[in-house]
Each structure stands twice: as C-alpha cells, then as structure tokens.
Amino acid sequence: MMTTDTRDPNRLTAWAHGGGCGCKIAPAALQRLLAQVPPHLAPPELLVGTATSDDAAVYRLRDDLALVATTDFFTPVVDDAFDFGVIAATNALSDVYAMGGQPLLALALVGMPINQLPEAVIARVLEGGAAGCRAAGVALAGGHSIDTVEPIYGLAAIGTVHPDHVKTNAGAQPGDVLVLGKPLGVGLLSAALKKGVLDADGYAQMRRWTTLLNRAGAALGALPGVHAMTDVTGFGLAGHLLELCRAAGLVATVDRAALPVLDVSWALLRQGIATGASGRNWASYGDAVDLSALPQPEQALWQTLITDPQTSGGLLVACAPDALDAVQAAFARAQGRPGWVIGHLQAAPAGTPPSVCLR
Structure with a gap:
C-alpha cells in the first residue's frame, strides 16, 4: 500500500537528516574509508590529488595552464528552495577559489524525491543554482539527476589556474x-x-x-x-x-x-x-x-x-x-x-x- 509523505514541501530541511556541509562524513571516518582505497594513478601532470586533503584536484595542461576540478553537494540547509540552490552552488564553486583558481564551467548534481516534492519547488532549487553560477560568471552547462529520498543539490565545477599560483x-x-x-x-x-x-x-x-x-x-x-x-x-x-x-x-x-x-x-x-x-x-x-x-x-x-x-x-x-x-x-x-x-x-x-x- 502506497503512503503519502506528509512533510511540508515548504520546509525543505524537514526532508533531510542533516543539512549543508554538516552532512559531511566525519573526518575520522573518512580517513578510515580512504585508507582502504588502493593507490591510484598519479601522473606527473596531476599537481594536486588526494595526498593533502585539498579542496580540489589540479591537473597541468601546459606550463602556464592547469585545470581545477571539484564537486560538492548536500541536503538542504535552508527551507527556501531558491536560496538552497544559490547556497549550494556558491559553496561548490568555493573549492575552485580555494585553490587559487577561477571557475569557468559547472554541471548540476541533482537528487530529488520526485513524487513527494512539487515540481515547482524542485524547479526553484535549480533556478537558485543557476543564479549562483551566473553571479560567478560560470556557465552551467548541464548535469545529472536521480530520484532520491532526500533533496540533494550541488555542482561539479571546473576552473583554471596558472600552475605557479596553485595554493594547497x-x-x-x-x-x-x-x-x-x-x-x-x-x-x-x-x-x-x-x-x-x-x-x-x-x-x-x-x-x-x-x-x-x-x-x-x-x-x-x-x-x-x-x-x-x-x-x-x-x-x-x-x-x-x-x-x-x-x-x-x-x-x-x-x-x-x-x-x-x-x-x-x-x-x-x-x-x-x-x-x-x-x-x-x-x-x-x-x-x-x-x-x-x-x-x-x-x-x-x-x-x-x-x-x-x-x-x-x-x-x-x-x-x-x-x-x-x-x-x-x-x-x-x-x-x-x-x-x-x-x-x-x-x-x-x-x-x-x-x-x-x-x-
């Protein structure tokens, strides 16, 4: 028998067990998990990988240009759908800035309880994410979506930086x-x-x-x-x-x-x-x-x-x-x-x- 979720769609935080960056896996648990991952390919062009717990990966394309790649997403930290999208986008782009880079391109990462939340609410989250990218001068060029139990939004972001300007x-x-x-x-x-x-x-x-x-x-x-x-x-x-x-x-x-x-x-x-x-x-x-x-x-x-x-x-x-x-x-x-x-x-x-x- 199918039941109807009675949570208020105007209170996005009620749909999540946690919110924002508070949803991150605790540092100690994350260290234990990563310790079980075998060493991976690290070509000389990979200037920043996993070794120093940095905010993004950096890959050198040529002597004067490197790519900065990162992703960040989370469950609602606020109830307003538009604000949630803006905050999530701003947060994700921050990882590029933290490496000394300039973000250029982003892809949206979207997980929504599609049969419980009204489409208008979900659309407002997407609008907010687009507005956050637009404020940064970043092209929101696509993304991926899935049906999830909790609302999730974030970005995969790409930027550039001069290899000499990378900050780790x-x-x-x-x-x-x-x-x-x-x-x-x-x-x-x-x-x-x-x-x-x-x-x-x-x-x-x-x-x-x-x-x-x-x-x-x-x-x-x-x-x-x-x-x-x-x-x-x-x-x-x-x-x-x-x-x-x-x-x-x-x-x-x-x-x-x-x-x-x-x-x-x-x-x-x-x-x-x-x-x-x-x-x-x-x-x-x-x-x-x-x-x-x-x-x-x-x-x-x-x-x-x-x-x-x-x-x-x-x-x-x-x-x-x-x-x-x-x-x-x-x-x-x-x-x-x-x-x-x-x-x-x-x-x-x-x-x-x-x-x-x-x-």
Missing part, C-alpha cells in the same frame, strides 16, 4: 599569519532554523554570508606571499586549520578575541543549540586541539564554535606577515571588507604532533 594545504610556513574571510556560526544558525527558533535577522545574516562568493581566491592565488589556502566548511574552523597544520608540520595559535562570529550565534550557543556534526568533528580531531588556556566555563562554548560546520564558509589563508596588506586588500576588493587576522603558525616542537591552540 601543504604550503604554510612557520611565522605565517592566518586570515579568515567570513565569520563563524553558520552551522548554529542552520540548526536553529531546523528547530524553528531562527528569527528573520538571523536568517538574513545566514543568507548574506552563505551566498557570498569566495572570489578573492583567484587574486590571493597570484600573491607569492600567500603560502597556503583552504575554505572552512563541514569540518569547522579547527578541522580545516588542522589539515593545514598537519600538511606542513606546524602548530596554529588562534586568538579567540579576534575570531569573527555572527552576532546571533552567541545567543544560540548559550541556549545549547548545536549541530550533530560539531560533536562528530570534535570526536574526530579534538585530541589535537588545545583549549586549556580558556576559562573552564567557556571551553564548551568555544569547542562548539570552532567545530561548527560552516556551509559555504570563508577562505582561510596562511600568508607571510609582509603580504598581509595585499591579502587584506584582495579580500576588500572581492567582498567589501578585509579578512580577519585570527592567529599565526609556528613550527611544531620536536616530537610534538601538529595541533591547534585557542587562546
């Missing part, structure tokens, strides 16, 4: 300054939205930052003083910063007073709102994050914040101190304000594994 997780150096391009707290806002406690101002903040393209990445890639770059997404600030540290054998010190945080996120934190992904993230890498310098009553709040999954989060840049002005100027040109200086990197002491310390 592995290039950071001792003494580098850390600069973050967007404030933290998006995961908290999405959790509040799903619980029905996010107000209009909170939603406006969430939409503003998740639809802001990380287009500064292309200019940052051309700066020789930028040594490494990634974007902060599902593993939270601590997780993606730890990937930078592990790839380069460094220790990061982050100044909590300098961290940009969305205003409404603090109130949500104190109400005990958090995503399930935050806990999974901490379980995966918390032993490499030092919170001991913080007052004991504050440690749980900061732990939740720095592990909060950031859907379409900001670029995280490691640059030489004398390149900081140029980095800030690139952010200001691309998104209307400079990035936030949040800390620095230093060599890990002998016998000490790479780590992140919040002070």
Whole structure:
C-alpha cells in the first residue's frame, strides 16, 4: 500500500537528516574509508590529488595552464528552495577559489524525491543554482539527476589556474599569519532554523554570508606571499586549520578575541543549540586541539564554535606577515571588507604532533 509523505514541501530541511556541509562524513571516518582505497594513478601532470586533503584536484595542461576540478553537494540547509540552490552552488564553486583558481564551467548534481516534492519547488532549487553560477560568471552547462529520498543539490565545477599560483594545504610556513574571510556560526544558525527558533535577522545574516562568493581566491592565488589556502566548511574552523597544520608540520595559535562570529550565534550557543556534526568533528580531531588556556566555563562554548560546520564558509589563508596588506586588500576588493587576522603558525616542537591552540 502506497503512503503519502506528509512533510511540508515548504520546509525543505524537514526532508533531510542533516543539512549543508554538516552532512559531511566525519573526518575520522573518512580517513578510515580512504585508507582502504588502493593507490591510484598519479601522473606527473596531476599537481594536486588526494595526498593533502585539498579542496580540489589540479591537473597541468601546459606550463602556464592547469585545470581545477571539484564537486560538492548536500541536503538542504535552508527551507527556501531558491536560496538552497544559490547556497549550494556558491559553496561548490568555493573549492575552485580555494585553490587559487577561477571557475569557468559547472554541471548540476541533482537528487530529488520526485513524487513527494512539487515540481515547482524542485524547479526553484535549480533556478537558485543557476543564479549562483551566473553571479560567478560560470556557465552551467548541464548535469545529472536521480530520484532520491532526500533533496540533494550541488555542482561539479571546473576552473583554471596558472600552475605557479596553485595554493594547497601543504604550503604554510612557520611565522605565517592566518586570515579568515567570513565569520563563524553558520552551522548554529542552520540548526536553529531546523528547530524553528531562527528569527528573520538571523536568517538574513545566514543568507548574506552563505551566498557570498569566495572570489578573492583567484587574486590571493597570484600573491607569492600567500603560502597556503583552504575554505572552512563541514569540518569547522579547527578541522580545516588542522589539515593545514598537519600538511606542513606546524602548530596554529588562534586568538579567540579576534575570531569573527555572527552576532546571533552567541545567543544560540548559550541556549545549547548545536549541530550533530560539531560533536562528530570534535570526536574526530579534538585530541589535537588545545583549549586549556580558556576559562573552564567557556571551553564548551568555544569547542562548539570552532567545530561548527560552516556551509559555504570563508577562505582561510596562511600568508607571510609582509603580504598581509595585499591579502587584506584582495579580500576588500572581492567582498567589501578585509579578512580577519585570527592567529599565526609556528613550527611544531620536536616530537610534538601538529595541533591547534585557542587562546
């Protein structure tokens, strides 16, 4: 006997077990899975593959040109179908920018419960994705769709970069300054939205930052003083910063007073709102994050914040101190304000594994 799904088609988040980049497989589980995959072909033209947990693959076509290839997709992080499409597209294109590249072409990846969601709702998701690509000057040239239990949308994206401008997780150096391009707290806002406690101002903040393209990445890639770059997404600030540290054998010190945080996120934190992904993230890498310098009553709040999954989060840049002005100027040109200086990197002491310390 066929049953009718009674979930509200106007509440897309009700159709998903999680939302946005909070749906990512936890870092520890992902590492275990990838460890079982046999070594694969890595021709010399493959400049960036899986070795450094980078945001995209890079393949050299000639001495002055390389392809950047990536894919990203997820379940709804918001209820508005159009906004979901824009956010998902913006997030997927970010991986090209994070390598120092310029996105050119995208293919849509679409999974929808076709007999449960109205076609008009699905069409709005597709419209939003197209609008996100259009804002980036990217050709949305096709895609693939399947019938799924949960709504899924994202992109496979292709861009280009000069091989000398590629920025990976592995290039950071001792003494580098850390600069973050967007404030933290998006995961908290999405959790509040799903619980029905996010107000209009909170939603406006969430939409503003998740639809802001990380287009500064292309200019940052051309700066020789930028040594490494990634974007902060599902593993939270601590997780993606730890990937930078592990790839380069460094220790990061982050100044909590300098961290940009969305205003409404603090109130949500104190109400005990958090995503399930935050806990999974901490379980995966918390032993490499030092919170001991913080007052004991504050440690749980900061732990939740720095592990909060950031859907379409900001670029995280490691640059030489004398390149900081140029980095800030690139952010200001691309998104209307400079990035936030949040800390620095230093060599890990002998016998000490790479780590992140919040002070």
